[in-house]
Amino acid sequence: MRADRLMALLLLLQRREHVTAAEVARELEVSERTARRDLDALGTAGVPVYSVQGRGGGWRLVGGARTDLTGLTAAEVRALFLVAGPASAVTPAVRSALRKLVRALPEPFRDQAEAASSSVVVDPRGWGWAHVEHRTPDHLDAVQDAVVRGVQVRLGYVDAAGAASTRTVHPLGLVAQGASWYLVGDTAVGRRTFRVDRVSTVEPTDDPVRRPDDFDLAAAWRAVADEVDRRRTPLTVRALCTSDGLDVLRIGFGGRLDVGAATADGRVEVVVRGRDERTVAGELAGLVAWVEVVGPPGVREHLAATGAALVARYR
Incomplete structure (x- = not known):
């Protein structure tokens, strides 16, 4: 289940005496099937929530509507905040939920919960290397x-x-x-x-x-x-790019592209970073319709050689 839904569900259970799957579905804008699965997942994970069957049934937290979540152990609190912490960096709703939940926790748990919520950062960018199988490190x-x-x-x-x-x-x-x-x-x-x-x-x-x-x-x-x-891309290449080619450059170079000022002829100054002159020339060769390399000279020479080779092959 998503971390923001988990936090919202805990707060919803804390506010009300009991909730039904239909109420959870409306509050969290999910299907009733998803709401039931999330509620079951909370119980499986050790959160003190239980279901009441029959007329007037639903789900409740152990201790009643105003529980301070004392049913959670210190280890469970850390685990909860470790899951939700990375999401809070990009999701304002999770940040708000974390602050509210910290106030609801027993005093001894608060410091470790706050530490856990800020102890992990998830960086979605890769290094650009080949795919590596995900494996949890031993320690x-x-x-x-x-x-x-x-x-x-x-x-x-x-x-x-x-x-x-x-x-x-x-x-x-x-x-x-x-x-x-x-x-x-x-x-x-x-x-x-x-x-x-x-x-x-x-x-x-x-x-x-x-x-x-x-x-x-x-x-x-x-x-x-x-x-x-x-360190991986020590070479900087200066170039001029047409305005309609900037998106193509952004797709191709991502964080290795810096966009500068517009020039008198309507083009834009750009700098791209790469590993070496031959490699960058190969990356730029297919962008000749939009990009003119200004320097260094070695990259221009590799581009000229590539062009001559293409003409010789496909003349």
Whole structure:
């Protein structure tokens, strides 16, 4: 079930003495079949909701209409907010629901619930590499628990070159991107990002995480992702593009395209980033109707060679 529906359903159950599938369907704008499935899913997940059969039946929360959700354990609260947290970054309704639900939680659960809701960022962009099968890393739960509880960990790690090390890490948050999970944390030598599937051991300590007051997980990850993109695409190519070709460039280059000012002849200055001159020339060769490359000269030379080869082949 969608995270925003889950949150809305919990709040609806909290406001009313009981609800029927028809009422849930109207409130959440779903079918009655979907409403029943969502209600059943809440109970299966451990939320203290039960059904009453017969005339006047429906679904209720254990403890009555004004329950403070004390039927939820601390682990269940963390799980709920971990599910809903990433959606709240893009869905205002979920953000609002999270704030309301935090106020309804027992005091001991609130800090961990708020920590859980902000501990994960989902980045829909991939690195542009080949498809990789999704697999949950062995130590993801342990790393996530340390982030939510705010404790330092001694992390065993194997880097891309195969070198093993152990270091003390202040875990600040997790990022899910494509098939991979990443831990963002502070270390003795500065902030680092660790791929969770390369973590070999996780040993929590009793020492609290030193979390910067102004830390923003989404902003920190954007800086990491932008740096990776810059390293993968170090070449910048200057070009002029017709106004009707901008959408074609955006589709082809995405975040590797920067659009500048219009020129006197009505075209637009653009900059595209790529891995090397030959590769970028190959990407731009089919866009000759819209794009004229200004520099560097090496890209123009590759384009000219490609054009000559095409003429020779298809003359």
